Amino acid sequence: MAARDEQVAVHVEGDGVGGIFGERRVGRAEIAASPRKNLSGYARTKHYNTNITIDLAGDEAAGTCSLIAVHLLDPAHPSAHADAGAVYHFRCVRTHTGWLFTHVRAEITWTAGVPLFAGLPPGDPAPSG
Structure with a gap:
């Protein structure tokens, strides 16, 4: 598991469930890999x-x-970015190590600018949904 994935995974309960763009991910490894998979084509991102x-x-x-969320494709062209608004719905459980996410779902409510996933490498399918 990559270092960034591990930073995400420690906040997810072992068999937690995540979802975005109609995809369902189960378990720490799948959920933790989501940002890397879905954001790999962007030079920079900013999420508020x-x-x-x-x-x-x-x-x-x-x-x-x-x-x-703002997703910049190329720093040389800062006006070309893919933007989105969403609502995260989540559930957590208190464990002996602290609070962990058991369910997380992102509901995209709007998009603007360059279509989301325009920056994915050729042949890498955009998430469905």
């Missing part, structure tokens, strides 16, 4: 999370947060 809500119920929690 805001309006986080969390409802606690003992050792479980559920919540949402809003996301604005």
